[in-house]
Amino acid sequence: KRIVIDLSRSRNPSKMAIIHHIILVALLAISVTAVSTSSKLKPTQTVPASPPPLAISAAAKAFTDAHNKARAMVGVSPLAWSLTLEAAASRLARYQRNQKKCEFASLNPGKYGANQLWAKGLAVPPSLAVETWVKEKAFYDYKSDSCAANHTCGVYKQVVWRNSKELGCAQATCAKESTVLTICFYNPPGNIIGQKPY
Incomplete structure (x- = not known):
């Protein structure tokens, strides 16, 4: 409306x-x-945009999903994928492939928690590696925090260790020996003597 x-x-x-x-x-x-x-x-005010979610490979997603499935079963928080841990695992796996014919790596002492799996004559998808470690749960007695003889429950305990927050894994294949070495690193490390995993 105008006034004239x-x-x-x-x-x-x-x-x-x-x-x-x-x-x-x-x-x-x-x-x-x-x-x-x-x-x-x-x-x-300009609010900075959130960083895009970390783009990870299909193998990284498979490793993470398999770990988090096992962790959810005992009520511990999920792990996040770490590019730093992935790079460290990759360096070690490549070294073992190039210098040691895919033998088990010497992991002690290390700044990260670690699991490794050696397989001959078959492909090892990430989910199979993690499931192999998780199968050791059947031999783990939570009440006494002990493992049945001839079993390595430490690999299971590291998968579900409550204080671990991130992981990174890598695999190396030695074609001549038809072997696959899988290595996963965890931060912070688990398997602390005198502490239960969850």
């Missing part, structure tokens, strides 16, 4: 002066209001 004032019809100069004065006061009031309102407005 026709000053041409007013012959009285004092009326014209009053009208001019009213218009100036009105314009001044509008400009002061606009300035005071704009000074109260807060500048728009």
